Amino acid sequence: MDGMARDGGLASRVSAGGGRRQWSAAQKAAIVAESYATGVRVSEVAARHGVNESLVFTWRRQARTLQTMEASEKANEELRSPPASFVPVLLCDDAAADQRQQRVAGSIEIAVADVSIRVTAGVDAATLAMVLAAVRGVG
Structure with missing residues (x-):
């Protein structure tokens, strides 16, 4: 058959x-x-x-x-794995911000809700993304 x-x-x-x-x-x-x-x-x-x-x-x-x-x-x-996105940046001219910038050259500070995160040069992008996601979830 x-x-x-x-x-x-x-x-x-x-x-x-x-x-x-x-x-x-x-x-x-x-x-x-x-x-x-x-x-x-x-x-x-x-x-x-x-x-x-x-x-x-x-x-x-x-x-x-x-x-x-x-x-x-x-x-x-x-x-x-969230896509990279742009976030607003606020430039401030106060003396305290200038002092913080001088202490850690080549770093940025990110304020999310009431949390401040300092990011230095060479930070792992995946780690930073996880930290920001966690902070957003809390705030």
Whole structure:
């Protein structure tokens, strides 16, 4: 047997033992994609491939769920590694600020809420990002 049974002009896949048919992910994806084509009925696609219409709808739902999960994973990844962004900088002319600047040459001071963070040259960007995220969460 060549794996195909023909009845009434419809080709359907059957296993050699007469059990359930196995569809690869690529085959399912192709059938689902075909079922979304403009002007095509799911029942026609199902009949063309020798599967029950409800199975095509199940595969479509699974594909949507997979896409949603992948989008969610991507969003979570973006949250774990936030993009670099610009923050407002306030320049002040008071004497205390001048003294602090002279004490630590090549550093900046970041004020977030009521917290002040001094950053010196060569600070690890990932560490600074974690510190700022923590301060923002507290403030």
